[in-house]
Amino acid sequence: MDIRAQVSMVFHLDKCIGCHTCSVACKNIWTDREGVEYQWWNNVETKPGTGYPTLWENQDEYKGGWEAEDGRLQLKLQSKIGTLGNIFYNRRLPTVNDYYEPWTYDYEHLFNAPEGDDQPTARPISLITGEFMEIESGPNWDDDLGGSPVYASNDPNVGSLTDEERTQLNEIERVMFFYLPRICNHCINPGCVAACPAGAAYKRGEDGIVLVNQDKCRAWRMCISGCPYKKVYYNWSTGKSEKCVLCFPRLESGQAPACFHSCVGRIRYLGVLLYDADRIEEVASSPESELVEAQRGIIQDPFDPEVIAAAKANGVTDGMLQAAKHSPVYKFVKEWKLALPLHPEFRTVPMLYYVPPMLPVLAKMKDGKYDVADAEVEGLKPQLTSLENARAPLAYMANLFSAGNEDIVTEVYRKLIAVRVYKRAEKVGDITQEEAQEALALGNMTAEEAEAIFRLTALPSFEERFVVPPLAREVAIEQIESPYDRKREGGFGSRTAPGRRW
Amino acid sequence: MLALLAAVWLAAGSPAAAQSADDGEAVFSAKCAACHTIGGGTLVGPDLEGVSDRREPEWLSRWIAEPDLMLAEGEPIATDMLAEFNNIPMPNLGLTDVEVASLVAYLDARSGATAVSEPEQVQAVEPIVVGPFEPSGDTGKRLFEGSDRFDNGGPPCLACHSIAGIGALGGGALGPDLTGAYGKFGESGMASILAAPPFQTMSPIFDDRPLTEEEQAHLALFLSQAAVSSRTAASVGQLALLGAAGAVVLLLATQLLWRRRLREVRRPMVARSRARIERSRQAEDERRGTTSETESR
Numbered sequence: 001m002d003i004r005a006q007v008s009m010v011f012h013l014d015k016c017i018g019c020h021t022c023s024v025a026c027k028n029i030w031t032d033r034e035g036v037e038y039q040w041w042n043n044v045e046t047k048p049g050t051g052y053p054t055l056w057e058n059q060d061e062y063k064g065g066w067e068a069e070d071g072r073l074q075l076k077l078q079s080k081i082g083t084l085g086n087i088f089y090n091r092r093l094p095t096v097n098d099y100y101e102p103w104t105y106d107y108e109h110l111f112n113a114p115e116g117d118d119q120p121t122a123r124p125i126s127l128i129t130g131e132f133m134e135i136e137s138g139p140n141w142d143d144d145l146g147g148s149p150v151y152a153s154n155d156p157n158v159g160s161l162t163d164e165e166r167t168q169l170n171e172i173e174r175v176m177f178f179y180l181p182r183i184c185n186h187c188i189n190p191g192c193v194a195a196c197p198a199g200a201a202y203k204r205g206e207d208g209i210v211l212v213n214q215d216k217c218r219a220w221r222m223c224i225s226g227c228p229y230k231k232v233y234y235n236w237s238t239g240k241s242e243k244c245v246l247c248f249p250r251l252e253s254g255q256a257p258a259c260f261h262s263c264v265g266r267i268r269y270l271g272v273l274l275y276d277a278d279r280i281e282e283v284a285s286s287p288e289s290e291l292v293e294a295q296r297g298i299i300q301d302p303f304d305p306e307v308i309a310a311a312k313a314n315g316v317t318d319g320m321l322q323a324a325k326h327s328p329v330y331k332f333v334k335e336w337k338l339a340l341p342l343h344p345e346f347r348t349v350p351m352l353y354y355v356p357p358m359l360p361v362l363a364k365m366k367d368g369k370y371d372v373a374d375a376e377v378e379g380l381k382p383q384l385t386s387l388e389n390a391r392a393p394l395a396y397m398a399n400l401f402s403a404g405n406e407d408i409v410t411e412v413y414r415k416l417i418a419v420r421v422y423k424r425a426e427k428v429g430d431i432t433q434e435e436a437q438e439a440l441a442l443g444n445m446t447a448e449e450a451e452a453i454f455r456l457t458a459l460p461s462f463e464e465r466f467v468v469p470p471l472a473r474e475v476a477i478e479q480i481e482s483p484y485d486r487k488r489e490g491g492f493g494s495r496t497a498p499g500r501r502w
Numbered sequence: 503m504l505a506l507l508a509a510v511w512l513a514a515g516s517p518a519a520a521q522s523a524d525d526g527e528a529v530f531s532a533k534c535a536a537c538h539t540i541g542g543g544t545l546v547g548p549d550l551e552g553v554s555d556r557r558e559p560e561w562l563s564r565w566i567a568e569p570d571l572m573l574a575e576g577e578p579i580a581t582d583m584l585a586e587f588n589n590i591p592m593p594n595l596g597l598t599d600v601e602v603a604s605l606v607a608y609l610d611a612r613s614g615a616t617a618v619s620e621p622e623q624v625q626a627v628e629p630i631v632v633g634p635f636e637p638s639g640d641t642g643k644r645l646f647e648g649s650d651r652f653d654n655g656g657p658p659c660l661a662c663h664s665i666a667g668i669g670a671l672g673g674g675a676l677g678p679d680l681t682g683a684y685g686k687f688g689e690s691g692m693a694s695i696l697a698a699p700p701f702q703t704m705s706p707i708f709d710d711r712p713l714t715e716e717e718q719a720h721l722a723l724f725l726s727q728a729a730v731s732s733r734t735a736a737s738v739g740q741l742a743l744l745g746a747a748g749a750v751v752l753l754l755a756t757q758l759l760w761r762r763r764l765r766e767v768r769r770p771m772v773a774r775s776r777a778r779i780e781r782s783r784q785a786e787d788e789r790r791g792t793t794s795e796t797e798s799r
């Protein structure tokens with residue numbers, strides 16, 4: 001056993017209102033500099049939709065992540081020799097048009113325009129060329145465009161749906177969409193790190209945060225292609241790659257990352273997971289349908305004395321272990337099995353988990369009336385069968401969160417529905433106790449569990465949502481350099497000229 | 503060689519007081535005799551007989567030490583001379599102060615004693631003695647190109663010089679194109695350059711690895727043949743063509759190697775979808791158009 005600690009995350013999609021506050025918080029802190037205007041380390045996309053960069057999930061084009069051939073893991077992008085062969089020309093880079101061309105507006109013109117017959121306008125100006133431009137796309141261009149024949153219908157996840165399911169997704173009155181906020185997953189088997197020829201991308205030992213060393217980065221940009229989530233970006237001004245740093249300076253001072261802290265829907269949870277690094281390869285190369293189970297398996301019980309001993313032997317601090325015991329992520333992912341990894345088939349073993357959104361119940365215009373799946377006939381009973389009558393095809397959710405394994409998402413939904421039915425029976429009283437018990441049985445859970453899920457979903461305190469471990473970075477630093485030297489302010493870019501090795 | 507022997511002989515037979523001028527003579531035959539005579543008439547550069555009377559000693563010292571600088575400054579006498587001598591500038595020979603002083607002393611001494619000097623300077627520029635072999639332009643060419651090696655291990659001329667008649671790619675660009683060189687320096691000038699190149703960039707290389715007399719003869723012949731031809735515009739065009747063809751081949755190779763690269767994603771996707779929507783709209787319109795036409799009738 002090689003037990004390591006990972007600061008990991010849960011996003012409860014049912015609570016996301018698509019306000020983009022998280023993206024803006026991140027942009028204000030990290031990416032309002034020259035060269036990174038187009039980067040959104042946190043972005044919120046509408047699903048079904050094509051996301052940012054456009055069609056990032058389509059690995060036939062982008063070649064991100066891993067593939068397991070006869071159980072052997074290999075980067076989709078290229079072999080080690082391929083890396084050498086293609087080092088001066090990376091064939092799999094998104095163009096800036098696939099992100100979008102960042103812009104500002106000619107605000108000055110509003111003040112300086114000469115008097116005329118028309119109101120002056122502020123034309124858009126490219127932040128790359130400085131010229132006036134036509135806006136063609138943006139970081140959330142298909143926002144709320146569920147059902148769009150240009151965007152939603154090109155979503156890679158609808159590819160394997162039946163024709164009927166696909167029409168249903170786009171039909172008026174039956175259209176549905178939800179929001180998918182994305183940050184770097186700080187994967188356990190990161191494609192970005194594996195693809196980097198310069199050894200600049202690395203996973204921090206004490207907390208598993210994945211970073212790009214700005215002094216070592218040589219702009220080969222293989223990390224950008226290697227990451228299947230397209231969460232490493234190239235700074236055209238400094239010539240270095242940058243990515244979500246999980247606000248490590250905030251974490252080190254005990255605060256939640258900015259996007260977590262500012263989240264309006266309070267959908268975000270942060271906590272420590274312990275995992276067994278010896279099993280990474282085995283987990284990442286398991287057959288597709290078993291990937292989610294395997295990933296749950298690599299996460300270790302923080303109360304198990306054996307695990308604790310192994311962790312301590314590995315130098316995991318007591319504070320970290322304590323945080324792991326209170327981790328909301330552990331509950332959502334391992335205990336309740338509610339939160340699922342996004343696209344586990346990319347095989348990077350992402351450490352950001354999603355509770356899938358509840359599906360709106362299927363309703364139709366029937367005899368000129370808006371009919372919620374026979375609600376009139378059977379009272380509120382249809383709540384129980386809302387899974388069968390859900391608008392969004394389960395296959396779609398399975399494509400997103402369980403590598404196509406519908407059983408796994410079904411299980412999750414049964415639980416979510418059970419909690420709803422159970423709490424409704426208790427609080428509103430228009431559902432009978434039998435029905436509530438039936439729902440619990442279907443969800444394979446006890447009343448206590450339903451109560452706990454309800455509490456952590458609907459009424460969590462700030463401290464329950466964010467269990468930030470004491471990272472004790474100052475202690476870690478003391479071992480290699482003087483904290484007084486270190487004290488000066490950090491920042492982006494290279495403070496020192498990169499050292500040459502020849 | 504002969505000049506050196508003469509210098510040794512002179513040095514051995516002269517009193518110690520004439521040492522400086524004697525040193526100057528050695529320097530003269532090694533560095534200056536390629537282009538100048540004393541009383542033997544104009545070669546590449548002017549005859550230096552009586553030069554101490556014509557020029558101020560300071561001017562002469564400086565001219566010998568740094569002619570390139572004086573030309574660059576636009577010094578009037580230097581500029582006039584440049585025009586007078588076919589625009590062949592006097593090169594900076596990289597002489598030390600002592601060498602310059604001894605040269606000036608030597609020129610001074612010779613200016614006063616012109617009559618005595620006649621036989622010697624002829625020796626210095628005498629064309630290479632042709633032995634029992636026939637000099638051949640082809641051999642010269644092979645030597646120039648490096649297909650035949652120089653006996654003493656000197657690098658082939660091609661490494662630094664280009665010349666007409668050696669193919670489209672030409673030779674190196676460090677030294678000047680030698681196509682017209684023979685015409686410029688003349689037979690005896692060329693001969694002495696080949697025997698002991700006086701140029702700063704060449705002498706460190708060829709002082710230790712001199713060309714044999716036969717090699718000199720072969721090369722001289724080759725250079726004289728080259729002098730009558732010239733690098734034609736066609737050969738320059740050939741080179742451009744070769745370069746362009748090379749570039750195209752390289753481009754094709756990279757295109758082939760990386761043909762499965764990621765091109766744009768968003769724009770083609772949007773264009774495809776728009777076209778699809780447009781098609782279905784047209785189909786719809788047609789259907790409606792036909793029905794409404796029948797209705798209006």
Ligand code: SF4
Nearest residue numbers: 184185187191192227
């Ligand atoms: S999600 Fe983050 S850690 Fe995972 S491969 Fe992409 S950049 Fe690397």
Ligand code: SF4
Nearest residue numbers: 016019020022263265
């Ligand atoms: S701030 Fe929270 S609720 Fe708003 S878009 Fe971001 S994740 Fe969703």
